Amino acid sequence: NLNPNYLGSYFKKKTGYTLRQYINCVRVNEAKDLLTTGKYSVGGVAEQCGYQDIYYFSKVFKEIEGVPPSAYIK
Numbered sequence: 646n647l648n649p650n651y652l653g654s655y656f657k658k659k660t661g662y663t664l665r666q667y668i669n670c671v672r673v674n675e676a677k678d679l680l681t682t683g684k685y686s687v688g689g690v691a692e693q694c695g696y697q698d699i700y701y702f703s704k705v706f707k708e709i710e711g712v713p714p715s716a717y718i719k
Contacts, residue, residue: 672696673709680717687714 657663662670672694679690691702691714706714 669705670709673706676702676706676714677710677717680714681719683719687718690714 653664656667660667676690676694679685679693680687685693687703688699691697691699694702696702696705703714710717
């Protein structure tokens with residue numbers, strides 16, 4: 646029964662991240678693990694990590710990691 650605005654501001658105050666930033670970091674960390682296995686394509690990993698748009702996934706991934714997701718494929 647928390648107000649969404651209160652939760653968001655409280656979370657940012659305690660962690661320094663917005664909820665969206667935190668969720669994206671968790672998703673990108675999972676994506677890195679999946680990509681390094683070499684079993685999945687970038688599109689498959691994006692879908693498994695909850696991104697429906699591969700271009701948005703690539704953009705978020707590059708913002709967080711500094712390199713595109715294809716750099717993690719082995």
